[in-house]
Structure formats: structure tokens, C-alpha cells
Amino acid sequence: MTRSVIELRPDASDIRVARFATAAIVLSLAEAAIPLPLPGVKPGLGNIVVLIVLWRWGWRDAAWVALLRVFAASLLLGQFLAPGFFLGLSGALASLCALGAAMHLPRRWFGPVTASLLAAFAHIGAQLVVARLWLVPHDGVFALAPIFALAALVFGLINGLVAARMLAELEACGAPS
Amino acid sequence: MRLAARDWLALIRPGDYLVLLLAAVLVGLLGRHFWRGGEADRAEIRAAGKLFATVPLSAPQVITVPGPLGLTKIEVDIGRARVASDPGPRQYCVRQGWLSTAGAVAICAPNEVTLALLARQPAYDSLGY
Incomplete structure (x- = not known):
């Protein structure tokens, strides 16, 4: 009998993705404890976290972090394969598509705030479409669109500012990229 | 470390303001588009159950409707309408005042005149489960 050992050697990128995905998952869990007026x-x-990873290490790592966060956070919250999971996944x-486009904008003019806003609007857009097609097959869901859009505007701006601030601090303390 | 408002503003790049502005405009447009359901755009006047006139709520005018007791005067204004005078004894429809939401109805039963406001999309006046 031959002994076969499959050895997986995580490279620097794997470790980085794992580390940042953990941070994102923790933030998602913490956020689930905040009571909110509307689902x-x-x-x-x-x-x-996704924004920071995108800005410093590119789209591939950001995609890993974002998707790991969706799967792991939903497993931990008992939401895996529930409607909320599919809404979160589509968002x-x-x-991620919006971020892929946003990162090609000239950085001199467009910072993390733009990326965050575009991502937030893409997120609610996709969720509304999935909700309309699947969960609430009636145009009534679109009555919530202005509320979701306003939330995307406010939270997109705040998240973008926080990400920009953390990126500036990371740069100031000379963290290796 | 606390940051002053000025430091936070320094994090926003010129293009970000543009995106922020566009996003705010989008929110406003969505609100206008999806939350206009309750806004009436025309008034439907019926006499003795038959359609007497449908008038848009876009220009002020006064319409006189004949009934069995006499003349009911309906005043139309921009975005609203009311029964200005009615020969009925209790004046319920007159005292309702201005109507401005879709689905609102004033009924002058003795003179058999009704005034109803309608929107582009018909609004529900009741829901059953």
C-alpha cells in the first residue's frame, strides 16, 4: 500500500485571504446583532475589509474574501441556503463586478469612496432584482428601492471613508503590500 | 486617534464627489418614481351613477353638475379637488374639503353626485387577507 500524502502549502496570498476573510466574517457576525428596521x-x-483588500492586493483576493465571508457568515448564523443567503450572495x-470596474478608474480622481458607493448600489440592485424574480414576484418590492438606495448612499459613503482612512494609515506605517 | 471633519474630507477625491452627487440624484429619482402612487392626477365626476366628466388636476376650473335637487359645484385645483357647494341638506361632501390623494371620494348622496380622485395606477382602497 502506497502512502499518499497530499500536502497543501499555503502561500502568502492564501494566508492573507484567510486573515482578511476572518476579519470580514467577524464584522458580519457583529453586524447581525444590530437591530435594524428593515430586512x-x-x-x-x-x-x-473587501475594499482594503481590493485596493492593496487586487480583485482576485477581494473576491475570495467577499465570497468566503458570505458562505462562512451564513453558516455561522444558520442562514446557509436560506433566502437571505442567496440575497447576500447575489449582492x-x-x-464584486462593480468593484472590478471601479478599480480601473484613475486613482488620482476616484478613491475608495467611489468604489464603496458603486459596490453598495450594485449590492442593493442585485438584491432587489433577485427578490423581485424569486421571493416577492410583484412590483411592490420596488417600493422599497428608495429606502435601500438611501441606505446604500449613507453606508457606502461611511464604509468608503473608513476604508480610505485605514488604507492611509496602512500606507503611513509602511505595511508591506 | 480622533480625526477632525477636515481630515475625513481630505479622504474624498474629486471624482468621489461626482459619484456621490450622482448617487444622491439616483436616490431622489427612485423616490420620485416609486413613491408617486398616492398622488392623484385626475378627478372623475359622476351624476346619478353615470360618468359626467373626467378632468385632469392640472389647471383650476369649476364644474357645475346638475342633479335632482339642483346644481353641485365642483372646484378643481392643481393636484386637488373639492365639492364647493351642493344643494343637499347635510353638506357632508362639502365639509370633506379638499381631496388630494388617489382613491379619495366625496359623495353628495341627495343630489346623486360623486367626486373621485384617480391616479395613473389605480390605488387600492382596501385590502383583504
Whole structure:
């Protein structure tokens, strides 16, 4: 009998993704404890982590962190494969597309705030579409669109500012990229 | 470490203001588009159960409707309408005052005149489960 050992050697990128995904998951869990007036209106604190990873290490790592966060946080909260999970997953995928586009904008003019706002609007857009097609097959869900959009505006701005601030501090203390 | 408002503003780049402005405009447009359901845009006047006139709530005018007791005067204004005078004994429809939401109705039963406000999309006046 041959002994076969499969050895997985995590490289620097794997460790980084794991570390940041953990931070994002913790923020998602903390956020789940905040009472909110409407299902779906959330600050999305985990997106701060995704933004930082995107800005410093690129889209691939950011996608890993965002998707790991969606899966792990939903497993921990008992929401895995529940409607909320699919809404979150569709929102995460849409905001990753938006972030992919946003990171190609000239950085001199567009900072993390733009990326955060675009991601937030893509997030609620995708969630509304999925909710309309699947959960509430009636145009009535769109009556919530202005509330979701306002939340995306406010939280997108705040998350973007926090991410920009943390990126500036990371740069100031010369963290290796 | 506490940051003054000025330091936070320094984190926003010029293009970010543009995106922020566009996002705010989008929120406003969504609100206008999806929350206009309750706004009436025309008045439907019926006499003795038959349609007498449908008038848009876009210009002020006064419409006189004949009934079995006499003339009911309906005043239309921009975005609202009311029964200005009615020969009925109890004046309920007159005392309702201005109507401005879709689905609102004033009924002058003795003179058989009704005034109803309608919107582009019909609003529900009741819901059953």
C-alpha cells in the first residue's frame, strides 16, 4: 500500500485571504446583532475589509474574501441556503463586478469612496432584482428601492471613508503590500 | 486617534464627489418614481351613477353638475379637488374639503353626485387577507 500524502502549502496570498476573510466574517457576525428596521438594510461593515483588500492586493483576493465571508457568515448564523443567503450572495457577486470596474478608474480622481458607493448600489440592485424574480414576484418590492438606495448612499459613503482612512494609515506605517 | 471633519474630507477625491452627487440624484429619482402612487392626477365626476366628466388636476376650473335637487359645484385645483357647494341638506361632501390623494371620494348622496380622485395606477382602497 502506497502512502499518499497530499500536502497543501499555503502561500502568502492564501494566508492573507484567510486573515482578511476572518476579519470580514467577524464584522458580519457583529453586524447581525444590530437591530435594524428593515430586512436588507445593513451597514455592510465586512465590505470595508473587501475594499482594503481590493485596493492593496487586487480583485482576485477581494473576491475570495467577499465570497468566503458570505458562505462562512451564513453558516455561522444558520442562514446557509436560506433566502437571505442567496440575497447576500447575489449582492456580493454584483458588488464584486462593480468593484472590478471601479478599480480601473484613475486613482488620482476616484478613491475608495467611489468604489464603496458603486459596490453598495450594485449590492442593493442585485438584491432587489433577485427578490423581485424569486421571493416577492410583484412590483411592490420596488417600493422599497428608495429606502435601500438611501441606505446604500449613507453606508457606502461611511464604509468608503473608513476604508480610505485605514488604507492611509496602512500606507503611513509602511505595511508591506 | 480622533480625526477632525477636515481630515475625513481630505479622504474624498474629486471624482468621489461626482459619484456621490450622482448617487444622491439616483436616490431622489427612485423616490420620485416609486413613491408617486398616492398622488392623484385626475378627478372623475359622476351624476346619478353615470360618468359626467373626467378632468385632469392640472389647471383650476369649476364644474357645475346638475342633479335632482339642483346644481353641485365642483372646484378643481392643481393636484386637488373639492365639492364647493351642493344643494343637499347635510353638506357632508362639502365639509370633506379638499381631496388630494388617489382613491379619495366625496359623495353628495341627495343630489346623486360623486367626486373621485384617480391616479395613473389605480390605488387600492382596501385590502383583504
